[in-house]
Amino acid sequence: MKTKRFIVSAAIGSVIYFILGFLMYGVLLTHLYPSGENDNIFLVFLGCMFVAILLAYVIVKKLNVVSKRAGARIGGIIAGLYAASSNFFMYSSQVEVLYLNILTDILVSIFMGAVTGLVIALVNKKML
Secondary structure (H helix, E strand, O other): OHHHHHHHHHHHHHHHHHHHHHHHHHHHHHOOOOOOOOOOHHHHHHHHHHHHHHHHHHHHOOOOOOOOHHHHHHHHHHHHHHHHHHHHHOOOOOOOOOHHHHHHHHHHHHHHHHHHHHHHHHHHHHOO
């Protein structure tokens, strides 16, 4: 039964994370990561899916979280740490480091992870 909750939570979390990413990066913060003609939306969705799988694994499989607050907290922490790591690696080879972009991306990721973690915890609770 836990596996079913994990799969459903990860699937719903993937969609939520993808939609939030579109709204944040595709609508509100287009200057951070401008769209190009070579954008591959499928790979963007896969990236969202794997973040949601990580969140669902921790929230559902390992901790069995059903509280909205705990789900949001765990999601925000994991997504923020992941974003910090990714940004530091990405900018490590750049000549110009845009610290405001790094901070903005980390904060946006914390928000997106918190919302996704909250939803995953709610799905986990509903499926008990």
